[in-house]
Amino acid sequence: MASPARVDLDGNPIKPITICMIGAGGFIGSHLCEKLMAETPHKVLAVDVYNDKIKHLLEPASLPWADRIQFYRINIKHDSRLEGLIKMADLTINLAAICTPADYNTRPLDTIYSNFIDALPVVKYCSENNKRLIHFSTCEVYGKTIGSFLPKEHPLRNDPNFYVLKEDASPCIFGPIEKQRWSYACAKQLIERLIYAEGAENGLEFTIVRPFNWIGPRMDFIPGIDGPSEGVPRVLACFSNNLLRCEPLKLVDGGQSQRTFVYIKDAIEAVLLMIENPARANGQIFNVGNPNNEVTVRQLAEMMTEIYSKVSGEPPLEVPSIDVSSKEFYGEGYDDSDKRIPDMTIINKQLGWNPKTSLWDLLDSTLTYQHRTYAEAIKQAIAKPVASS
Ligand SMILES: NC(=O)c1ccc[n+]([C@@H]2O[C@H](COP(=O)([O-])OP(=O)(O)OC[C@H]3O[C@@H](n4cnc5c(N)ncnc54)[C@H](O)[C@@H]3O)[C@@H](O)[C@H]2O)c1
Numbered sequence: 001m002a003s004p005a006r007v008d009l010d011g012n013p014i015k016p017i018t019i020c021m022i023g024a025g026g027f028i029g030s031h032l033c034e035k036l037m038a039e040t041p042h043k044v045l046a047v048d049v050y051n052d053k054i055k056h057l058l059e060p061a062s063l064p065w066a067d068r069i070q071f072y073r074i075n076i077k078h079d080s081r082l083e084g085l086i087k088m089a090d091l092t093i094n095l096a097a098i099c100t101p102a103d104y105n106t107r108p109l110d111t112i113y114s115n116f117i118d119a120l121p122v123v124k125y126c127s128e129n130n131k132r133l134i135h136f137s138t139c140e141v142y143g144k145t146i147g148s149f150l151p152k153e154h155p156l157r158n159d160p161n162f163y164v165l166k167e168d169a170s171p172c173i174f175g176p177i178e179k180q181r182w183s184y185a186c187a188k189q190l191i192e193r194l195i196y197a198e199g200a201e202n203g204l205e206f207t208i209v210r211p212f213n214w215i216g217p218r219m220d221f222i223p224g225i226d227g228p229s230e231g232v233p234r235v236l237a238c239f240s241n242n243l244l245r246c247e248p249l250k251l252v253d254g255g256q257s258q259r260t261f262v263y264i265k266d267a268i269e270a271v272l273l274m275i276e277n278p279a280r281a282n283g284q285i286f287n288v289g290n291p292n293n294e295v296t297v298r299q300l301a302e303m304m305t306e307i308y309s310k311v312s313g314e315p316p317l318e319v320p321s322i323d324v325s326s327k328e329f330y331g332e333g334y335d336d337s338d339k340r341i342p343d344m345t346i347i348n349k350q351l352g353w354n355p356k357t358s359l360w361d362l363l364d365s366t367l368t369y370q371h372r373t374y375a376e377a378i379k380q381a382i383a384k385p386v387a388s389s
């Protein structure tokens with residue numbers, strides 16, 4: 001019996017489309033490709049310089065979706081095939097970016113080029129060819145909260161008007177130019193403004209996504225195992241690496257910054273709704289996060305330590321964390337977002353989406369994955385120098 005036709009939020013049947021996904025080999029791209037292959041009839045032209053995270057979707061040729069996904073090893077900085085792929089597709093999703101904070105102040109030029117200049121042709125080709133674009137921006141475009149400028153004990157710091165981040169109302173507050181941490185946020189803000197202007201002046205159909213710390217399996221890399229030993233990934237991978245190696249977790253400037261974390265699988269549901277409901281998503285900027293999962297970085301470290309001990313069966317370290325200064329950890333020019341609570345009004349109204357997974361549950365499944373994937377390799381890497389001496 002044929003499976004029932006899939007319908008959108010307004011009850012209309014969903015037609016299969018072709019998606020040009022740029023940055024498909026990254027963390028978010030790999031989960032989005034998985035979802036599209038397993039649960040939809042859509043085709044994906046997967047563009048990236050790497051494909052390790054989607055290899056399991058590309059091989060063997062007997063996979064049920066083999067004729068619906070094709071990988072193109074393309075650096076969008078300089079490859080004339082890009083326009084052709086955008087023309088072949090109904091929708092382009094641009095995920096490509098340098099997006100790890102350790103790069104923002106140490107490789108500021110690459111960061112600005114990657115997040116602004118390299119995204120320009122993608123926007124231009126979509127606009128000129130009347131193709132829909134879903135562009136990945138960031139919650140970092142909000143920068144610091146208004147409340148962060150009030151004295152520590154000021155009562156208005158507890159007023160949501162001073163910290164909740166709203167797509168259509170909140171200002172974007174960055175530090176001075178020498179704090180190059182904000183070069184990423186600034187480049188992302190300018191490409192958002194350009195896309196918005198293409199919509200206003202030339203009718204580009206666009207959706208902008210502002211992810212609020214999406215985390216889960218396959219995020220970044222474990223230094224010395226599947227990435228450079230001196231590399232500094234985002235916090236989930238940094239802390240996972242410390243836990244796997246039985247080293248104290250490093251709390252930058254005391255771990256006082258606050259974040260809300262959302263499970264990648266919840267967030268991907270929101271992206272699928274955007275893909276399949278263009279009438280509700282076009283012209284919108286969406287916060288995608290989980291306002292209920294807020295912790296300080298210190299609390300995150302404590303929670304991950306407890307969960308990892310349960311998952312691995314190893315007792316927690318006697319000294320589970322140490323404080324490091326941001327200058328020591330990231331170098332000159334680092335700065336930080338103090339607090340990130342997404343307002344959910346727009347995504348609720350347009351797409352009826354809400355995140356489901358608690359921080360405890362998402363860390364439990366993610367750390368189970370990290371342990372299963374890396375514990376043995378770390379053990380061998382640690383044993384190596386001893387064995388060869
Ligand atoms: N993960 C999050 O919580 C988060 C938060 C805010 C914003 N974002 C945004 O979402 C997008 C995806 O993030 P992610 O977490 O999957 O990062 P990621 O680094 O895992 O993925 C980015 C992918 O883009 C590819 N890429 C970069 N430059 C390229 C180029 N010139 N040509 C071809 N491919 C290129 C990389 O190889 C990588 O596979 C980024 O734009 C990022 O700024 C993510």
Ligand SMILES: O=c1ccn([C@@H]2O[C@H](COP(=O)(O)OP(=O)(O)O[C@H]3OC[C@@H](O)[C@H](O)[C@H]3O)[C@@H](O)[C@H]2O)c(=O)[nH]1
Pocket residue numbers: 099100101137138139140211213233234235236238239250251252253255257259297336337
């Ligand atoms: O080992 C570590 C790593 C990180 N941290 C802290 O943990 C917090 C989170 O750091 P992450 O590296 O995950 O990145 P951030 O949340 O600061 O920014 C991220 O969020 C939005 C996206 O656009 C980007 O993926 C990235 O810029 C920061 O306060 C950082 O200083 C530690 O205390 N210890």
